[in-house]
Amino acid sequence: MDTKHKILDEALTLFSEKGFANVFVNDIAERVGIKAPSLYKHYKSKQAIFDAIIDEMNHRFEQQAGALAINGTDPAADAEVYKNMDEDRLVQLGTDLFRYYLHDSYTKRFRKMLTVEQFQDRELARVYSRQYFDMPLSYQGMLLGLLVSQGLLETDNIPIMTLHFYAPIYMLLTVCDRQPEREQEALRLMEEHIRQFDKLYGRNF
Amino acid sequence: MDTKHKILDEALTLFSEKGFANVFVNDIAERVGIKAPSLYKHYKSKQAIFDAIIDEMNHRFEQQAGALAINGTDPAADAEVYKNMDEDRLVQLGTDLFRYYLHDSYTKRFRKMLTVEQFQDRELARVYSRQYFDMPLSYQGMLLGLLVSQGLLETDNIPIMTLHFYAPIYMLLTVCDRQPEREQEALRLMEEHIRQFDKLYGRNF
DNA sequence: CAATAAAGCTAATTCGGATTAGCCTGATTA
DNA sequence: TAATCAGGCTAATCCGAATTAGCTTTATTG
Numbered sequence: 352m353d354t355k356h357k358i359l360d361e362a363l364t365l366f367s368e369k370g371f372a373n374v375f376v377n378d379i380a381e382r383v384g385i386k387a388p389s390l391y392k393h394y395k396s397k398q399a400i401f402d403a404i405i406d407e408m409n410h411r412f413e414q415q416a417g418a419l420a421i422n423g424t425d426p427a428a429d430a431e432v433y434k435n436m437d438e439d440r441l442v443q444l445g446t447d448l449f450r451y452y453l454h455d456s457y458t459k460r461f462r463k464m465l466t467v468e469q470f471q472d473r474e475l476a477r478v479y480s481r482q483y484f485d486m487p488l489s490y491q492g493m494l495l496g497l498l499v500s501q502g503l504l505e506t507d508n509i510p511i512m513t514l515h516f517y518a519p520i521y522m523l524l525t526v527c528d529r530q531p532e533r534e535q536e537a538l539r540l541m542e543e544h545i546r547q548f549d550k551l552y553g554r555n556f
Numbered sequence: 557m558d559t560k561h562k563i564l565d566e567a568l569t570l571f572s573e574k575g576f577a578n579v580f581v582n583d584i585a586e587r588v589g590i591k592a593p594s595l596y597k598h599y600k601s602k603q604a605i606f607d608a609i610i611d612e613m614n615h616r617f618e619q620q621a622g623a624l625a626i627n628g629t630d631p632a633a634d635a636e637v638y639k640n641m642d643e644d645r646l647v648q649l650g651t652d653l654f655r656y657y658l659h660d661s662y663t664k665r666f667r668k669m670l671t672v673e674q675f676q677d678r679e680l681a682r683v684y685s686r687q688y689f690d691m692p693l694s695y696q697g698m699l700l701g702l703l704v705s706q707g708l709l710e711t712d713n714i715p716i717m718t719l720h721f722y723a724p725i726y727m728l729l730t731v732c733d734r735q736p737e738r739e740q741e742a743l744r745l746m747e748e749h750i751r752q753f754d755k756l757y758g759r760n761f
Numbered sequence: 762c763a764a765t766a767a768a769g770c771t772a773a774t775t776c777g778g779a780t781t782a783g784c785c786t787g788a789t790t791a
Numbered sequence: 792t793a794a795t796c797a798g799g800c801t802a803a804t805c806c807g808a809a810t811t812a813g814c815t816t817t818a819t820t821g
Contacts, residue, residue, distance in 0.1 A: 354798080354799095367675075368675060369675070369676070370575060370577065370672070370675070370676075372575065372577035372578050373577050373676075375777090375778060375779085376778075376779060376780085377778075377779090385798085385799065385800090386799075386800060386801080387778090387779080387780090388779095388780075388781080388782095388799085388800075388801085388802095389798065389799050389800070391779095391780070391781080392797075392798050392799075393798085395780095396779080396780080397779070397780095463675060466671065466674075466675075467575070467672055467675060469671075469734050470572075470573060470574070470575070470668060470671075470672060470733075470734065471574070471575075471578075476734040476735050477735070479734060480731055480734060480735055480738075484727070484731055506752075508748065508752055510745075510748075511745070511748050511749055511752045512752070514724050514727075514745065514749060515720060515724065515749070515752070515753075515756075517727075518723035518724040518726070518727040519719050519720065519723040521723070521727050522689070522719075522722075522723040522726050522727060526685055526689055528675075529674050529675065529681040529684060529685060530681050530682070530685055533685075540715075540716070540719065543713065543715075543716050544716055544719060544720070547711075547713055547716045547717070547720070548720075551720075551756045551757075552756075559768080559769095580807090580808060580809085581808075581809060581810085582808075582809090590768085590769070590770090591769075591770060591771080592808090592809080592810090593769085593770075593771085593772095593809095593810075593811080593812095594768065594769050594770070596809095596810070596811080597767075597768050597769075598768085600810095601809080601810080602808095602809070602810095
């Protein structure tokens, strides 16, 4: 009965590495430890497996709508954490965020699979943009907005400030997805990015 | 004799839309206006077509090593153009860059194809990173560096300043690749981004 | 002009991979 | 306990897509 879930898990791994079309039902079965025809006791087709993954992905996304930030559910509560924000804490926040995105197994596989399949289908494109563009900007915008209202940052354009915070993180993430060996380099740049961000937007009392 | 080239062209279009594995030799032939078996007079396999595209891509990349900026070949000459830089010109530079990337037919199709195939192969990953991360940062770094030395911008960390300039552009580009209907929105954000960039780094005499 | 090459076509051929058929076992349940 | 069901297996089947064979025609060229 756990087989059903294991199929999704192994399929996700394979799809994220090779893309849907390059994965054979056989590969999935092998990883699960059963024979290919047995898969059909659980899902009626390879496509159905893919669809089930997307459904589950959407489901998870709805829940932790803000896993994009450290604690997704309640920006006000998160802001609490940043009461005494300073540059080092901001760096910590950014690198934590980055590491979470980069290493969390589900997050990582979902993202890579969507990267590869995004042009197949309008809907997948929408999911990708929502997850890796709109939601992070929206949620991080709230957080940074709180820091502004607390007088820790200063700007007259919070959305663009948020873009300045997030876009480098996003870009470095895509680099690491494609070349994991560059993670150290990316982390260094991350830190420099945030320190500079703080210099640019921070009130620097 | 132009058929050989047309094959690459049509194949690139298809690969960028659907990915290598989802394109049938038949589709390519149809677009070229010949029958599938005739393709084999020009390339010995579907894979060989793909490889030829990558070769050509690399070739083009070497040439216009700096198509990433407005005029790739000579940053010093480019800098000439920006002698009397002001915010509006910087916006113009950025949006031109953005539009070029976004609409140039080859650039766009290469980029989308690489996006989709980047995880297939270490080499493709390297090509992608070089083309859309390292080279733009390097080249734009030179340009922005010139503006710094001319006293138009100010920073003690040019590479990070360059990251701040380019990362939002890159991210907005990926949004438009996946959802072309968001181009207007992206252009608005682009402009705001650059104006804010100029406020942050500009000397604002 | 004859020979050759280039480039197209139709008709196989091949082959791999998704799916189906049909059987078996062990648990559940009426 | 007999019937049903869940979930696995082996052995087909099916089918589509890449590639090959082999023919034809139209340049090229010695």
